[in-house]
Amino acid sequence: MRNSIDIFQCPVCCGDLAVENECVLCKENGHRFDIVDDIPLMFVESGEGEHADKITQKVKLFYEENPFPNYDESDNPGLLISKAETSVFAKMLNDELPFNIRILEVGCGTGQMANYLSLAHRYVFGVDLSLNSLLLANNFKKMNSLKRSSFYQMNLFKPIFKIDSFHIVICNGVLHHTHEAYEGLREITKLLKKGGYVVIGLYNRYGRLFTNIRRVIFKLSGSSLHFIDPYLKRKDVAKLKKKTWFLDQYNNPHETTHTFGEVLRWFEQTGIEFISSVPEIGKICPLSDDNKLFSKKSSGNVFSRFITQLTMPFLTNKEGGFFIMIGRKK
Ligand SMILES: C[S@@+](CC[C@H](N)C(=O)[O-])C[C@H]1O[C@@H](n2cnc3c(N)ncnc32)[C@H](O)[C@@H]1O
Known part of the structure; x- marks a missing residue:
């Protein structure tokens, strides 16, 4: 944090910060934030009312108890790479992003993506509500002597970074767990430099169909039918990660x-130009590395978007009906 203190701000008053005696201090108004195991604790409530704070607290508690996606005991950088690269999306992201850039991962959970992208000489700042998730992320970083990832406890509605600080902002599977996904997007895109890219992953209304059906089945049948979830029936995933997945989904x-x-x-509405999506609008086929994530695609029309989304339960069932949108700040 000391090396890049210029991009940080106080989440309470937006004042400049300094790192002193194992804590972070606001130079304007003296707000003080402790540091635990290298992680500055800079979470503050959004101040958007009781409804918003209640949701944030519930979600925070949930991810403190169930850090997501968690690690297997044997994980190391080699395994991190091979596991990350079983996801075509993660591999493409890593292949296409340049080196020496500053990336913010909002809602980084246990930091797999942040640690993975940092391996190729990128400075990745991972932030999350859940301290227990961040401790696991930081533990992996320390155990494997990774130098370019760092982790901070932060509420995305009260950023600890100044505007225009990042080349890329990634926010995968997070905004749909907040009280207002659109407001969340507005906050995090302020942190992007002009021309920088935002990558957001959200649950799709149509893509989530099979998960919603399975949720009802599991409520009625208990754990005996868990094999109908494609992730839960995998043989290469440890028990703890399956439990975490089940709770999360x-x-x-x-x-x-x-x-x-x-x-x-x-x-x-936020001054972002659409670049591409996964699945690609108007294409009824899974993502392959012939596509390029950061090359401009058509945003289609109401009909082609509708048809693409109708196919999602069949194409994205394994990922829980997830879609990704990439945009560039104008
Ligand atoms: C489903 S997990 C996704 C983790 C990771 N991005 C991934 O794809 O594996 C959602 C994460 O969002 C975080 N989160 C939810 N609301 C947040 C908020 N307001 N500010 C920061 N992080 C938040 C949670 O703590 C949790 O770690």
Whole structure:
């Protein structure tokens, strides 16, 4: 944090910060933030009312108890790479992002993506509500002597970074667990430099169909039918990670679902130009590395977006009906 203190701000009053005697101090108004195991504790409530704070607290508690996605005991950088690269999306992200850039991962959970992207000489700042998730992220970083990832406890509605600080902002699977996904997007895109890219992953209203059906089945049948979830029946995933996945997918205290059209509107309202999506709008096929994430694609029309989303339960069932939208700050 000391090396990049210029990009940080106080989450309470936006004042400049200094790191002193194992704590972070606000130079304007003296706000003080402790540091635990290298992680500055800079979470503050959003101040957007009781409803918002209640949701944040519930979600925070949930992820303190169930850090997501968690690590297997044997994980190391080699395994981190091979596991990350079983996801075409993560591999493409890593292949396409340049070196020596500053990336913010909002809602980084246990830091797999942040640690993975930092291996190729990128400075990755991972932030999350959940201190227990961040401790696991930082533990992996320390155990494997990773130098370019760092972790901070932060509420995305009260950023600890100044505007225009990052080349890339990634926010995967997070905004749909907040009280207002659009407001969340507005906050995090302020942190992007002009021309920088935002990558957001959200649950899709149509793509989530099979998960919603399975949720009802699991409620009625208990654990005997867990094999109908493609992730839970995998042989290469440890028990703890399966338990974490189950809770995240079927017992989450708060989730919302969204559509391509909705996010396109949000992009327009926040000065973001649409670049591409996964799945690609108008294409009925899974992501392959022939596609390029950061090359401009068509945003389609109401009909092509609708058809693409209708196919999602069949194409994205394994990921829980997830879609990704990439945009560039104008
Ligand atoms: C489903 S997990 C996703 C973790 C990681 N991005 C991934 O894809 O594996 C959602 C994460 O968002 C974090 N989160 C939720 N609301 C947040 C907020 N207001 N500010 C920061 N992080 C938040 C949670 O603590 C949790 O770690």
